[in-house]
Amino acid sequence: MGLELLEGSTAIARSAIAAGCGFFAGYPMSPFTGLLESMSRELPAAGGVCLNAESEIEGVNMTLGAAAAGARAATGSCGQGIALMQEAIAEAALNETPFVVFNMARNQQDYFQATRGGGWGDYRTITLAPKDVPEAVEHTQLLFHLADKHRAPVMLYGDPLLAQTRVGVSIEPRDFGSLPPKDWVLDGTGGGTGHSRQVWTWAMGKATDPGPGPDRHWRSIAAKFDAIAAAEARHEQAYVEGAETVVVSFGSAAKFVEHVVDELRAEGHRIGWFRPVTLWPFPGAALTAATRGARQVLVFELNAGQMLDDVRIHAADRDAVRFIGGVSISESGLAYGELMDAPVIRTRILEGVA
Amino acid sequence: MEREVIVTGVGGQGIQLLAKTLALAATREGRHAMLSADYGGEMRGGPSKASVVIGDAPLRALPVLPSAWSAIVAHHRFSEGVLERVRPGGPVIANVPLVDPAALRADLVVHPVDAAALAKEAGAPQAVGFVLLGAYVAITGLVPQESLVAAMEELLPPYRRQHAPANARALAAGASLTTAVAHGS
Numbered sequence: 413m414g415l416e417l418l419e420g421s422t423a424i425a426r427s428a429i430a431a432g433c434g435f436f437a438g439y440p441m442s443p444f445t446g447l448l449e450s451m452s453r454e455l456p457a458a459g460g461v462c463l464n465a466e467s468e469i470e471g472v473n474m475t476l477g478a479a480a481a482g483a484r485a486a487t488g489s490c491g492q493g494i495a496l497m498q499e500a501i502a503e504a505a506l507n508e509t510p511f512v513v514f515n516m517a518r519n520q521q522d523y524f525q526a527t528r529g530g531g532w533g534d535y536r537t538i539t540l541a542p543k544d545v546p547e548a549v550e551h552t553q554l555l556f557h558l559a560d561k562h563r564a565p566v567m568l569y570g571d572p573l574l575a576q577t578r579v580g581v582s583i584e585p586r587d588f589g590s591l592p593p594k595d596w597v598l599d600g601t602g603g604g605t606g607h608s609r610q611v612w613t614w615a616m617g618k619a620t621d622p623g624p625g626p627d628r629h630w631r632s633i634a635a636k637f638d639a640i641a642a643a644e645a646r647h648e649q650a651y652v653e654g655a656e657t658v659v660v661s662f663g664s665a666a667k668f669v670e671h672v673v674d675e676l677r678a679e680g681h682r683i684g685w686f687r688p689v690t691l692w693p694f695p696g697a698a699l700t701a702a703t704r705g706a707r708q709v710l711v712f713e714l715n716a717g718q719m720l721d722d723v724r725i726h727a728a729d730r731d732a733v734r735f736i737g738g739v740s741i742s743e744s745g746l747a748y749g750e751l752m753d754a755p756v757i758r759t760r761i762l763e764g765v766a
Numbered sequence: 767m768e769r770e771v772i773v774t775g776v777g778g779q780g781i782q783l784l785a786k787t788l789a790l791a792a793t794r795e796g797r798h799a800m801l802s803a804d805y806g807g808e809m810r811g812g813p814s815k816a817s818v819v820i821g822d823a824p825l826r827a828l829p830v831l832p833s834a835w836s837a838i839v840a841h842h843r844f845s846e847g848v849l850e851r852v853r854p855g856g857p858v859i860a861n862v863p864l865v866d867p868a869a870l871r872a873d874l875v876v877h878p879v880d881a882a883a884l885a886k887e888a889g890a891p892q893a894v895g896f897v898l899l900g901a902y903v904a905i906t907g908l909v910p911q912e913s914l915v916a917a918m919e920e921l922l923p924p925y926r927r928q929h930a931p932a933n934a935r936a937l938a939a940g941a942s943l944t945t946a947v948a949h950g951s
Contacts, residue, residue, distance in 0.1 A: 417793040417801070546824065577829045578786070578801035580793045664829070671828055747804075754832035 421446030488514030502531020651684030775840030780895025900940025
């Protein structure tokens with residue numbers, strides 16, 4: 413298949429449709445708006461339903477409803493909009509309803525929001541952070557698979573560069589293997605049929621058919637997230653063997669860091685890089701191994717230091733961890749500031765090495 | 767090999783359309799392209815920048831280019847930081863007289879193009895950006911002129927179809943100019 417020049421938002425929308433997404437609801441908020449526009453243009457033509465909801469809260473709950481009825485469903489927003497969605501994401505995590513949240517964030521300041529969750533209860537959100545548009549296309553399809561595999565809401569952590577950069581891409585459906593049957597979906601039959609089902613956070617069941625109840629249910633949810641943490645962590649790394657310095661970064665920033673590290677390697681520096689591909693589960697064991705022997709573990713992220721916590725938890729020597737990132741926002745508030753630039757990152761890394 | 771071009775000017779000069787046309791033409795030629803845009807909310811007069819990267823394999827270039835092979839300078843305003851990033855020896859299209867070629871770095875190969883005059887002569891006064899693009903492609907040979915014309919036509923919304931012939935004349939007018947000035951002489 414040939415390449416098409418697509419804006420990141422459109423590429424993600426088409427990839428979601430290729431993955432079988434049949435329902436999308438959201439509320440406009442830049443830089444997520446492009447994805448909603450693309451979906452509204454393309455999803456109905458593919459036989460799906462796209463709704464511009466009255467608010468983020470409505471959008472995510474519509475998505476939860478469509479997913480409970482068995483559709484591959486997605487929503488999205490950024491920043492404050494994702495904050496509004498957290499209650500529904502927590503409910504879906506605890507009542508085991510799978511859908512995808514496209515968090516087209518304005519910057520990297522929502523790492524905590526994505527990985528810690530702002531909802532309630534013992535849950536986590538599988539979060540993938542692609543470094544560029546081609547990887548976002550792949551992650552989009554993987555996320556629908558992971559959501560169904562684990563019956564859980566999952567998140568793509570994007571940003572303005574991913575949403576707005578136009579790249580020649582080829583979008584084809586990808587096969588990630590077989591999935592369990594959706595034998596739990598609601599089929600529209602109500603009381604009296606004897607076959608009605610419940611999707612409920614407390615899992616107490618019906619009077620005639622009691623469920624496990626909250627204690628047993630929430631223990632099993634916690635065990636499920638432990639199993640996901642053990643099975644789904646993904647990372648990439650290069651040159652960490654024998655490196656004196658390892659730079660850790662995620663998302664778009666990691667692509668810039670890779671570029672700078674390549675330059676510095678060519679100049680003789682013993683430096684490598686490590687990138688969590690899944691922000692949760694954080695690839696902690698891999699980071700421990702990658703930083704063993706490193707004199708400096710530099711953390712570059714465009715926020716005040718959020719992933720920094722995870723790096724400190726998992727670095728082989730936490731005293732080697734230094735923060736070289738920072739808050740950097742354009743005047744519009746809708747794009748990165750001057751820190752998302754290879755020459756600036758190079759200076760920060762060299763200062764961190766010194 | 768990856769070839770990068772940075773385009774800089776002010777809102778209203780057709781910077782974004784020019785860059786999109788080049789990226790689309792390369793894509794239609796079966797090549798890999800990336801287009802990054804950077805512009806303010808203003809309609810006219812504010813900074814407008816874009817960069818295009820073209821290559822024969824999946825691109826490694828960053829969406830914010832640390833350096834570029836070439837540039838199109840449509841206006842001197844806001845161009846300083848951009849031009850610092852062009853690598854020595856790189857071809858630069860300078861839109862004269864808005865841009866003074868003598869004021870540009872001495873290690874660049876500058877091609878002056880009076881795009882406004884050429885656009886007017888071609889009966890396409892609004893198509894300054896396409897004159898600059900036609901000249902850029904004639905000098906660099908990055909994509910065939912025919913595919914530029916096809917990409918321009920593809921990008922025109924239906925209500926602007928009537929401008930296609932004038933835009934094509936603007937592209938051709940730019941392409942007719944391929945003389946480089948030896949800089950600093």
